[in-house]
Amino acid sequence: MVSPLVVVLKGPGGRDGICLTVDYSYVNSFTHNDPFPVPDIDSILNHIGKSKLCSSFDASQGYSQTPIRAGDEPLTAFVCDEGICEFLRTPSGGESCGSTFIRTVQKIL
Numbered sequence: 001m002v003s004p005l006v007v008v009l010k011g012p013g014g015r016d017g018i019c020l021t022v023d024y025s026y027v028n029s030f031t032h033n034d035p036f037p038v039p040d041i042d043s044i045l046n047h048i049g050k051s052k053l054c055s056s057f058d059a060s061q062g063y064s065q066t067p068i069r070a071g072d073e074p075l076t077a078f079v080c081d082e083g084i085c086e087f088l089r090t091p092s093g094g095e096s097c098g099s100t101f102i103r104t105v106q107k108i109l
Contacts, residue, residue, distance in 0.1 A: 002077045002084055003027060022078040024093040031095035036103045044109065057108075062101050063090040 003022045010016035048054060059065070068076060068088055076087035076094070090097050 001027060001075065002079050005078050005080045022076075022091060022093055024091075024095075027075055028093075028095040034096035034099045036099040036106075038102055039106065047109070059101075059105070062105070063092050063097055066090045066100055066104050 003024050003026060006021055006023050008019045008021055010019050066089065068090060073086040073088060076091055077084055078086075090100055
């Protein structure tokens, strides 16, 4: 199963450049959603408010920081000029990628 690579314009009229992304709509049609609730900010603040130390981290590339489950890499395959490539880290666009990221953040917190 190989998904197509698509170009998305960033910003109004593409003035902020382009973003290469993968269209996982076919793969998603076979994927079971794995919902995970997003904790509310009040609960998080109450939890960390009792801590003695506080850290911050940059999650701007959050999906890229979570690994693909071993054996699922072929599901992330896409085709480009270089041939067929697979992600080793979570790409955006997958049915459960958001849940995977939120679950990982919850573990960290």
